[in-house]
Every structure is written in C-alpha cells, then in structure tokens.
Amino acid sequence: EVRRNHSAEGPYRAETAQLKACARRLRPKIPKLLANKRLWDYVCTQLRAQWSPEEISNRLPIDYPTDKDMRISHETIYDAFYLQSKGRLKDLGLDLPTGRKKRKKRQTRTTTPAQQRFVDDMILIDDRPEEVTERLLPGHWEGDLILGKNNQSAVITLVERVSRFVVLGHLPGRHTSKEVFTALHKAVAGIDKAIWSSITWDQGSEMAGHKAFTMATDIPIYFCHPGSPWERGSNENTNGRLRRNLPKNSDLSIYSAEDLEMIANIHNHKPRKALNWRTPAEVMTNALTRTGSIKPK
Secondary structure: OOOOOEOOOOOEOHHHHHHHHHHHHHOOOOOHHHHOHHHHHHHHHHHHOOOOHHHHHHHHHHHOOOOOOOOOOHHHHHHHHHOHHHOHHHHOOOOOOOOOOOOOOOOOOOOOOOOOOOOOOOEEHHHOOHHHHOOOOOOEEEEEEEEOHHHOOEEEEEEEOOOOOEEEEOOOOOOOHHHHHHHHHHHHHHOOHHHOOEEEEOOOHHHOOHHHHHHHHOOOEEEOOOOOHHHHHHHHHHHHHHOOOOOOOOOHHHOOHHHHHHHHHHHHOOOEHHHOOEOHHHHHHHHHHHHOOOOOO
16 A cells, blocks of 8 residues: 555655545446456357356356456346446346346245145155155156146146256147146157156146056156145246246247247256256256266267
8 A cells, every 4th residue: 555655756645645546546447347358258148048147157167167367246247237337238138037127126925725626646745755855866857837828828847856957848729637748748758768757746637637647657746735836846946937938928829849949948058056057958968877868978
C-alpha cells in the first residue's frame, strides 16, 4: 500500500494516496467475460445448450482442470444478465434456463393427497430392495406423465435414479394404460435390458396394466403412497427442468418422437450438481460399460 501510493516528491502522503485511490476507482475495469474470449465462447455455447450459470461455473474445472484462466463464478454470469450495464449476454439473445427475466425466490410447495386408483397386486415403495432406495446400483427408474393443456396430452418421463438419465416416451394420442405401456415397451427396447431393473411410479390410473408389463419384461413396478410425489424425487426434479421444453398449458401431442429424443439429449448432456457436475450421459455410459453393454475404449 505504501509503495503503490507513495508521492513523487517524497515519502508516503495520505492526501496523495487518497487521490490515487479515487482515480483507480474511476478507471473502467474490463469485465472478465470480455477479457477472455475462450471463456466468453464457452459460456455462450453452454447457455445456448440450456446450461445454468451454476452448471457452467462448476463444469469448467472438469473441462479445463489445469487452465486457471477458464474459471468464472455463477454470480458473474448472472450479473451479465441482471445488471443493466453488463447485460451483454442478454443482448446476444441468450436466456437463462428457466426463461425468466428475474431471479425467483424459492417457494414452499404443498401437495394434496391423491386418490388411489387401483389396489390389485401392487408392490409399494416400502418393499423396494435397499439397493434401489440407497441408489447403490444403476438400473432403477422413476416414471411419471407430464401433462399438457387440460390434461388432453401427455409425455412419459423416465429418470434413472443413479445417473439421472432421462428417457421420454411418445404418446401421440391418448394416455390411457394401453397407450402408456405400449410406449414403455418401446422405451425399454431402446436401452440395453441390463439397465432396466425396476420402475417406481405413482398410483395413477395409467398404471392399471402394470402386472402385464412386469410379466412381459420381468421389470417390477413399485408404487408410491398416494399424494407423495417426493417419493419420486429425481423424477419430480427432472420434470421441472423439462418444463422449459414442454411448457404447461401447451399441446404436447405436437412433439414427435424425434423431438422428444432431442429434448432428452439436451438434458442428458447437462452437468448435474448431484453427480458432482458430471452429466447423466457420462454416468450412464460408465454404468453401461460396467455391465458390458459398451466396450471400453
């Protein structure tokens, strides 16, 4: 401090030091994002891929483990959106994953107990093996329907509990038990059988054909208690993320199977905090490699 603010006429003087400090405060500082083009390009690329600022910030040390210049806090990225003088990312037409213009405070969610639709031959979540509950082994999934406007359309969402890998099932028409289980059969056929060990679902009427599905696939279905969506926590969290691409009060039947595959691909290649900022696709690939479904390179 003394060396930086010393006077040309002699030793340190408080008046000179104060003048120099004021001058430094007035000197414009180049924002970190603008000063590092590689960092700027990385942030813009991942924002276009629907990554959040927190995901970008925490993934950088994985993608650039030895490059200390490729580091930025999520708050600095947020500032580029929310501070008028620094809204350069916003000027490029980029948006936050939520699509909101302002940050939203956390809200406490309440649930209304749902009516049990059927009782025959159900296996409740209480009877799941420990390996499912504790996420000890991959291959155990959580499922649900995302509903469109007036509940007239729907998309199946399946989330693997260890990797958070998501599979979306196409329901072009109705979403009765028959249509749902036809789509579930296709979903199971699309990924190696070794990675399908169980599915956990709520007690919705679309599950009326669960016994026939289990007999045909050897995949048991475990049922949550009525009005307990938190018992499918990974699925509920993922459904919230998917709403950016599959909005509420919209006609979900307009999305083709190819559209849904593309949406799932976006989410499977986003880093997740629960996975130590690895992507679901990376964790799932490792799981498939261990089962022998994918040969290690």
